[in-house]
Amino acid sequence: MKVKLHIWRQNGPNDKGKMVDYNLDNVSSDMSFLEMLDILNEDLILKGEEPVVFEHDCREGICGSCGLVINGKPHGPESGTTTCQLHMRKFKDGDDIFVEPFRSKAFSIVKDLMVDRSAYDRIQQSGGFISANVGSAPDANAIPIAKNIADLAMDAAACIGCGACAAACPNGSAMLFVAAKSSQLNLLPQGQPEKNKRVRAMINQMEKEGFGGCSNYYECEAACPKNISVRFIAKMNRDYFVAVVKEGTKV
Amino acid sequence: MKLDGKVPSGPIEKRWSKYIADLKPVNPANKRKFKVIVIGTGLAGGAAAATLAELGYNVHAFTYHDSPRRAHSIAAQGGINAAKNYQNDADSVWRLFYDTVKGGDFRSRESNVYRLAEVSANIIDQSVSQGVPFAREYGGYLANRSFGGALVSRTFYARGQTGQQLLLGVYSALNRQISLGKVTMHNRKEMLDVVIVDGRAVGVVVRDLLTGKMESHYGDAVVLATGGYANTYFLSTNAQHCNVTATYRAYKKGAFFANPCFTQIHPTCIPVSGEHQSKLTLMSESLRNDGRIWVPKATNDKRNPNDIPESERDYYLERMYPSYGNLAPRDISSRAAKRVCDEGRGVNATGNAVYLDFSDAIQRLGQQVIADRYGNLFEMYERITGVDPYNNPMMIYPALHYTMGGLWVDYNLMSNIEGLFVLGEANFSDHGANRLGASALMQGLSDGYFVLPNTINSYFGKGKPQTISTDHPEFKKSEVEANERINKLIAINGKETPTHFHRRLGKIMWDHVGMARNEQGLKLAIEKIRELREEFWQNLKIVGTASNINPVIEKANRVADFMEFAELLAYDALERDESCGAHFREEHQTEEGEAKRNDADFSFVSAWEYKGIGERPDMHKEELNFEFIHLAERSYK
Numbered sequence: 001m002k003v004k005l006h007i008w009r010q011n012g013p014n015d016k017g018k019m020v021d022y023n024l025d026n027v028s029s030d031m032s033f034l035e036m037l038d039i040l041n042e043d044l045i046l047k048g049e050e051p052v053v054f055e056h057d058c059r060e061g062i063c064g065s066c067g068l069v070i071n072g073k074p075h076g077p078e079s080g081t082t083t084c085q086l087h088m089r090k091f092k093d094g095d096d097i098f099v100e101p102f103r104s105k106a107f108s109i110v111k112d113l114m115v116d117r118s119a120y121d122r123i124q125q126s127g128g129f130i131s132a133n134v135g136s137a138p139d140a141n142a143i144p145i146a147k148n149i150a151d152l153a154m155d156a157a158a159c160i161g162c163g164a165c166a167a168a169c170p171n172g173s174a175m176l177f178v179a180a181k182s183s184q185l186n187l188l189p190q191g192q193p194e195k196n197k198r199v200r201a202m203i204n205q206m207e208k209e210g211f212g213g214c215s216n217y218y219e220c221e222a223a224c225p226k227n228i229s230v231r232f233i234a235k236m237n238r239d240y241f242v243a244v245v246k247e248g249t250k251v
Numbered sequence: 252m253k254l255d256g257k258v259p260s261g262p263i264e265k266r267w268s269k270y271i272a273d274l275k276p277v278n279p280a281n282k283r284k285f286k287v288i289v290i291g292t293g294l295a296g297g298a299a300a301a302t303l304a305e306l307g308y309n310v311h312a313f314t315y316h317d318s319p320r321r322a323h324s325i326a327a328q329g330g331i332n333a334a335k336n337y338q339n340d341a342d343s344v345w346r347l348f349y350d351t352v353k354g355g356d357f358r359s360r361e362s363n364v365y366r367l368a369e370v371s372a373n374i375i376d377q378s379v380s381q382g383v384p385f386a387r388e389y390g391g392y393l394a395n396r397s398f399g400g401a402l403v404s405r406t407f408y409a410r411g412q413t414g415q416q417l418l419l420g421v422y423s424a425l426n427r428q429i430s431l432g433k434v435t436m437h438n439r440k441e442m443l444d445v446v447i448v449d450g451r452a453v454g455v456v457v458r459d460l461l462t463g464k465m466e467s468h469y470g471d472a473v474v475l476a477t478g479g480y481a482n483t484y485f486l487s488t489n490a491q492h493c494n495v496t497a498t499y500r501a502y503k504k505g506a507f508f509a510n511p512c513f514t515q516i517h518p519t520c521i522p523v524s525g526e527h528q529s530k531l532t533l534m535s536e537s538l539r540n541d542g543r544i545w546v547p548k549a550t551n552d553k554r555n556p557n558d559i560p561e562s563e564r565d566y567y568l569e570r571m572y573p574s575y576g577n578l579a580p581r582d583i584s585s586r587a588a589k590r591v592c593d594e595g596r597g598v599n600a601t602g603n604a605v606y607l608d609f610s611d612a613i614q615r616l617g618q619q620v621i622a623d624r625y626g627n628l629f630e631m632y633e634r635i636t637g638v639d640p641y642n643n644p645m646m647i648y649p650a651l652h653y654t655m656g657g658l659w660v661d662y663n664l665m666s667n668i669e670g671l672f673v674l675g676e677a678n679f680s681d682h683g684a685n686r687l688g689a690s691a692l693m694q695g696l697s698d699g700y701f702v703l704p705n706t707i708n709s710y711f712g713k714g715k716p717q718t719i720s721t722d723h724p725e726f727k728k729s730e731v732e733a734n735e736r737i738n739k740l741i742a743i744n745g746k747e748t749p750t751h752f753h754r755r756l757g758k759i760m761w762d763h764v765g766m767a768r769n770e771q772g773l774k775l776a777i778e779k780i781r782e783l784r785e786e787f788w789q790n791l792k793i794v795g796t797a798s799n800i801n802p803v804i805e806k807a808n809r810v811a812d813f814m815e816f817a818e819l820l821a822y823d824a825l826e827r828d829e830s831c832g833a834h835f836r837e838e839h840q841t842e843e844g845e846a847k848r849n850d851a852d853f854s855f856v857s858a859w860e861y862k863g864i865g866e867r868p869d870m871h872k873e874e875l876n877f878e879f880i881h882l883a884e885r886s887y888k
Contacts, residue, residue: 011799012799028524028525028527029637030524030525030527030636030637031525031527032529032635034529035527035528035529038527038529038750039527042748042750042751044794045748045792045793045794045803046746046748046792048794049794050794050795051794051802051803053800053802055317056491057316057321057323057490057491057492058321058323058325058326058490058491059490059491059529059530059532060326060530060532062325062326062412062414062415063320063321063322063323063325063326063490064320064321065316065317065321078634081634085634085635087634087635087637089637110461110800111799111800114800116317117317117318118317118318118438120318121318121319121320121426121438124422124423124426125426125427125429125430126430128423128426129381129423129424129426129427130380130381130382130423131427132377132380132381132424133305134301134302134305134377134700134701134704136380137373137376137377137379137380138376138380139376140335140375140376140378140379140380140385140393141335141337141392141393143379144387144390144391144392145387145391146387146391147387147388147389147391150384150385150386150387150391151384153382153384154384154386154409154410154416157384157409157416157419158412158415160415161318161320184382184384185382188382188384190379190380190381190382191382
């Protein structure tokens with residue numbers, strides 16, 4: 001099949017950037033979207049042009065590296081699917097395909113389709129952990145955890161940190177990402193001692209990074225390749241209000 | 252040179268505890284004066300970095316990813332083994348030890364494996380305390396499942412994402428130490444050389460992938476946890492960026508590379524669909540519980556599988572191995588698939604695939620039961636192939652998955668170079684010639700959380716090594732060499748891309764150093780690798796500059812190392828003139844086509860010493876002594 005690509009090219013954070021058109025003639029419907037871009041890049045190299053820079057690694061939908069806005073949607077048209085798991089059979093011969101980076105105030109563009117998502121790391125560093133040194137752990141079965149609670153924590157823990165939620169949100173909010181991690185830990189008995197501190201610190205850091213707040217668009221949930229539910233945002237808000245009442249807003 | 256594994260003596264169940272009791276710990280007040288460099292932040296490296304920081308060491312951790320959370324440990328699906336005996340099915344440290352040594356076809360070091368089994372239970376405790384959401388029963392206690400190579404149920408899991416959850420646990424522990432200022436994290440930095448002064452590892456040279464700048468970093472010890480080398484074969488289940496550069500360059504600096512020919516091939520992967528293929532995706536082995544594997548009896552049969560009548564199908568595993576049938580072990584079923592495809596009976600456009608058919612199971616149990624058991628796998632299969640596996644047989648083919656070989660280490664996990672430690676898949680020590688399922692996660696975390704934080708004392712307990720300035724000529728030399736190599740790659744200015752050469756290298760390796768190997772093929776492979784390497788250095792094309800982010804340079808630099816390393820792998824396969832575990836030499840098989848081990852001549856670890864590009868490396872042997880487990884033939888009957 002043939003496709004007409006319109007790809008965002010930007011040679012660094014300070015470059016203005018623009019959409020560039022490319023025609024690809026020999027696309028197989030069995031290719032993944034990234035394999036289609038591989039073909040484009042091989043052609044560009046042979047022509048002596050710089051290939052399109054994009055992040056990718058595992059190509060199994062779990063590492064969270066890849067993330068492109070395809071035809072206006074983070075990770076493209078398939079729901080619950082990362083960019084690397086999207087295949088060309090979902091497109092038609094002759095289609096125009098628009099490819100852009102994840103855009104959000106807190107994600108600056110590194111080059112072309114690659115963005116800086118280190119803000120997510122810093123949010124995790126602010127409190128996305130349980131302080132348990134190696135050596136101090138009790139037997140793993142010492143604290144039974146109800147199956148439904150463990151399952152719910154696992155639903156939240158499925159987050160791959162790709163950034164699609166913030167890229168999809170009209171407010172540029174990272175609430176789904178923050179809620180997923182804080183809820184996973186706050187649901188579990190092991191996470192209780194640091195529950196209040198955790199949620200306040202993570203929300204505080206999220207705001208510092210320049211992410212917006214949540215006003216219930218639910219675009220994050222629609223874009224999330226792991227189908228993480230916005231109910232976790234409600235849970236985080238509840239945890240946050242309780243924490244603020246108990247401990248104030250100052251971290 | 253005699254390789255000393257520095258294995259403690261005495262009863263095997265006392266060795267590790269006695270070793271710890273005899274350690275000379277570093278004064279807590281002095282620990283922060285010791286700077287440890289950790290390369291790679293997957294399960295092994297991330298766990299080591301976090302734990303060393305908890306102990307008070309000054310840790311600098313490096314990854315080529317944008318974040319430690321992207322390491323390929325994240326892709327492990329099935330689970331992690333631990334000798335907890337929560338199921339009351341007579342599991343024990345001894346049984347896990349025995350299963351692992353036997354599963355590795357008696358080519359691993361007993362004491363290391365025993366220690367691994369011993370600390371396995373602590374890994375589960377530690378992970379749960381970090382909030383890793385393992386699967387649980389209704390009573391709230393941890394659930395287990397069974398896995399290949401064991402008769403007990405000792406595998407802990409978090410849905411099909413166990414690696415992800417364990418890595419995120421490691422990542423959270425690492426984040427905590429970063430926030431406390433105990434770990435300095437260096438993202439998007441790729442290690443290109445280990446610096447050695449007076450026989451001691453004193454630091455590394457890394458390349459900043461955003462700016463192309465070389466940086467030197469001093470360390471009182473250097474820890475490599477940089478994973479395996481399955482991507483030598485181009486197509487594997489590994490992530491795109493996995494590479495051999497860190498361990499290979501340490502090898503070029505004098506570290507011994509052990510057992511490189513032990514490479515594991517997983518039988519149930521989604522097959523190659525065309526030339527464009529960039530990677531292969533694993534489908535859980537559990538599918539073989541209900542699926543039946545077959546190919547058409549006739550060669551070149553292009554009919555739709557549903558139109559091929561029962562009488563014209565060959566359920567070859569059931570035919571060749573009537574007792575095990577579709578559940579024949581990994582290596583056996585991988586080789587059988589290759590055999591029928593080589594006969595021209597493979598399916599798919601490429602001819603390199605076999606059917607895994609669920610129609611009998613669906614008829615017998617109903618679609619709902621099959622959906623409950625394998626729903627998520629069926630969904631993944633359909634997403635990738637576009638074929639609905641409820642109504643059409645799946646197509647599968649074996650693929651490179653894991654590498655048991657790695658840098659040689661002693662009981663301390665230290666290589667033959669003072670101060671250079673190697674953890675996880677990057678070392679060779681625990682899996683012998685074949686790794687059992689759910690044991691990779693166990694080994695990475697055991698090395699990182701529990702082993703290295705103790706054994707590093709064996710080095711630091713002697714006192715703080717003399718600090719070497721990064722202005723030292725050896726640092727400068729490494730920086731210059733790393734830069735020159737990149738400039739040399741750019742200067743070739745040929746006509747083919749790095750990926751083009753990588754794909755061709757992979758084909759040589761798969762054809763001649765893959766599932767079945769023989770002397771003639773291996774000698775041919777060595778010749779072909781040399782020719783291709785020659786061509787690579789004459790006809791490689793790179794675009795862009797080295798002073799900006801440039802994935803073409805990154806790739807070329809890694810492929811250049813694969814081109815040299817592949818030859819070492821083939822040498823080892825040639826030299827190991829026996830079949831054992833995943834290493835199958837066609838010259839050595841039983842009448843039924845099973846691997847025939849030769850304990851009299853090959854019960855050793857081959858540790859290779861670099862002698863120059865294109866030169867034959869020297870082999871050193873570490874004899875394996877089995878004091879506690881009786882050597883026996885692996886039987887599947």
